[in-house]
Amino acid sequence: MLCDFKTVKEKQLVYKLFKFCATGFMGLLIDFSITWLFKDLFGMDRYLANATGFVIAASCNFYINKKWTFNDKSKQVAKQYFSFFAISTVGLVLNTLILFLFHQKIGIAFYLSKALAIVLVSVWNFSANLWLTFNSKT
Template sequence: MDFIRFIKFGLVGFSGLLIDFSVTWICKEKLQLNKYVSNGFGFLFGVVNNYFLNKYFTFQNNDHHLAAQFLSFLLVSIIGFTLNTALLYGLQKKTKINFYVCKAMVTVLVFVWNFAANSWYTFKI
């Protein structure tokens, strides 16, 4: 069961990535917003997508406290983003490994963190 959830979590994460990049591109290229503001909107739309898909598709969670649960999910996402950035920065400073290889390695680690934190904290399975 946890392996299936893990796979579903990955699929949801990929859909969130597509939304994040799409919204960022639309905001930056079409609406001419600042690139960092655009990135913030992309992140926010991706997180909202991921919350609802994970709540109902991945974890089949029936908790009716949406606002509190969403804030927990957002907190886990922000911690994951911070971990991703810090680990990527540290790995790049300490090694000669290609940036995108480092990013892929860090993404796998943070994906595991996000899955575990959301399983045990946000959706409490």
């Protein structure tokens, strides 16, 4: 019986991870779209446009993950938002470092390095948000 409970919990965790990744993909589309809109359509500086895309995508991802992925009912939205945003920012730094290491130092092709960095950082982002931001017991 205990084994069945663990299996159900593991299935729930995998389902949350799937939803987190799906949300991340939506965030990627939002990030690229906003960056393109501000840079190419409005003529904003590319780095400012990129930062704007990141902030808007991370904000959208926070809301979707809070409501859909983690089904979180906490009223401490501001605290959770800043936790989520800090974790996302650390993830961005980790992504850049891993990309640099794999591509520049090890010599793996750029886009393969980027894909590997995304996978590794997604595990960080999911785990940190599960344990810190949404304080799930799953």
